Ligand SMILES: NC(=O)C1=CN([C@@H]2O[C@H](COP(=O)(O)OP(=O)(O)OC[C@H]3O[C@@H](n4cnc5c(N)ncnc54)[C@H](O)[C@@H]3O)[C@@H](O)[C@H]2O)C=CC1
């Protein structure tokens with residue numbers, strides 16, 4: 001195959017993990033005889049500083065002509081700490097998702113056997129947890145009408161029937177391919193938007209008689225994820241709830257630096273870690289590159305390159321087993337590995353495999 005990849009490194013730890021993702025992509029392509037080329041483009045705070053726009057038109061063009069986007073993270077404290085800033089790095093990420101029509105964000109939450117004790121939850125509780133959060137990505141509060149003055153502010157949580165139907169369909173279809181259990185997470189006891197989600201889910205469920213569909217309020221789901229994470233197979237939920245619940249999900253795996261995702265929909269898919277730009281770690285070579293590297297595995301799997309994805313997963317497992325890990329998941333007293341060293345170890349493993 002031939003892959004044209006748009007690389008959007010962004011801010012904070014973004015550029016450091018991006019390099020590792022690209023190197024793994026290149027190593028796998030060499031191994032399997034695929035051609036790969038990269039086009040780098042600006043986004044986030046970096047793009048605001050350089051051209052005044054967090055998702056410049058030139059970046060959009062690069063994304064449109066690519067087969068896939070390898071995205072890292074955006075965000076910078078100088079904007080986080082200025083609630084009056086009119087242009088923000090995160091608007092670039094939202095613009096990319098909206099313009100590319102990426103309505104379905106697939107976020108797998110899994111455990112690694114050797115990291116069970118790194119979860120703040122008891123190992124026996126998280127063992128075997130393996131679920132997908134299907135997060136709606138281009139609607140809801142992040143995109144609804146907003147207003148802000150010194151006395152009043154609001155964000156509108158709006159969803160239309162077609163938006164709900166298409167994301168629920170993704171949820172039901174993933175459930176069919178997995179353990180056939182779909183949990184629709186909403187707040188239908190309070191929110192009108194959630195009631196429409198639940199109504200449409202109930203209308204669609206009979207089309208998937210093999211799927212056990214249940215409905216759970218988001219506050220209860222947040223608790224159940226901690227209490228019994230193995231309960232879940234596929235959960236489908238709106239943009240805001242999915243964003244929050246998957247950060248919580250990273251505690252099941254043991255680190256924010258472990259969770260990849262695929263943002264898919266109407267055009268070029270984007271593969272991105274679920275975490276942000278962790279600005280405090282910028283330049284320190286301590287960020288875990290695995291979320292980015294596993295996003296590359298998801299990229300290959302999206303294009304039906306199963307062996308390529310499996311090799312990356314094998315290399316990641318091997319690095320963890322060999323204790324080649326970044327500080328937040330390192331064994332006590334073990335050798336120290338940085339972002340770069342973990343990435344290089346994985347690339348070498350792939351080359352030798
Ligand atoms: N997709 C994106 O680009 C996202 C961007 N952001 C932005 O990122 C900036 C920082 O936001 P935060 O709320 O601090 O979230 P964050 O995800 O950047 O960091 C939260 C915590 O997660 C851990 N963490 C994150 N990435 C890690 C990695 N690769 N390896 C090991 N540990 C890691 C660290 O302990 C960190 O303190 C903000 O400007 C925010 O708006 C936040 C979330 C997503």
Ligand SMILES: CC(C)CC(=O)C(=O)O
Pocket residue numbers: 090093094243274275
């Ligand atoms: C920074 C936000 C726009 C998004 C976010 O937190 C996420 O996609 O996980």
Ligand SMILES: [Mg+2]
Pocket residue numbers: 243244247274
């Ligand atoms: Mg988030």
